[in-house]
Amino acid sequence: MIDKSELRKMSRKELEKLSNDVQKALTSAKAKDHREAKKAASKAAAEFGFSLGEIAEPASLPPGKAKKKAKTAKKPSKPAFANPANNAQTWTGKGRQPNWYRDQIAAGTAPEAMRIANQ
Incomplete structure (x- = not known):
């Protein structure tokens, strides 16, 4: 050394x-x-x-079992709430609350009053 x-x-x-x-x-x-x-x-x-x-080598799949396909894109969620002042503005109820929703809640509108029927 x-x-x-x-x-x-x-x-x-x-x-x-x-x-x-x-x-x-x-x-x-x-x-x-x-x-x-x-x-x-x-x-x-x-x-x-x-x-x-x-x-x-990676093990082969058992007979009759195919490899999983790539995930397909998820369908967008249906809107659950609509702005009473402008029905074109909607929100699914998921994620960040839109400004119009927060403004309506601050003004005293109940969330159920903005809920879209057929839900």
């Missing part, structure tokens, strides 16, 4: 060479670890009667 004091005495070229050697050693060690991990995983899969390739 190289001591810190030895590193301080080395030239830039020597340090760069050492750095390259360390990178090569790290790459080699990583490849070795990868091989050993793959070997251990294969052995573990074999204990259950599978090959590593069989468990690495």
Whole structure:
């Protein structure tokens, strides 16, 4: 192992060479670890009667079950309240209250009075 004091005495070229050697050693060690991990995983899969390739692939769907289709856009909610002063202004009752609704409530109008029939 190289001591810190030895590193301080080395030239830039020597340090760069050492750095390259360390990178090569790290790459080699990583490849070795990868091989050993793959070997251990294969052995573990074999204990259950599978090959590593069989468990690495996603399981196929049971017969008769199709993949779910992409979600379709939800239908917009039906309006539940209408502005008594302008029936074109409506609100579903979900989300933020529109200004006209808040103004009507502040003026004393009951929410049920603004409710649209057929709900």
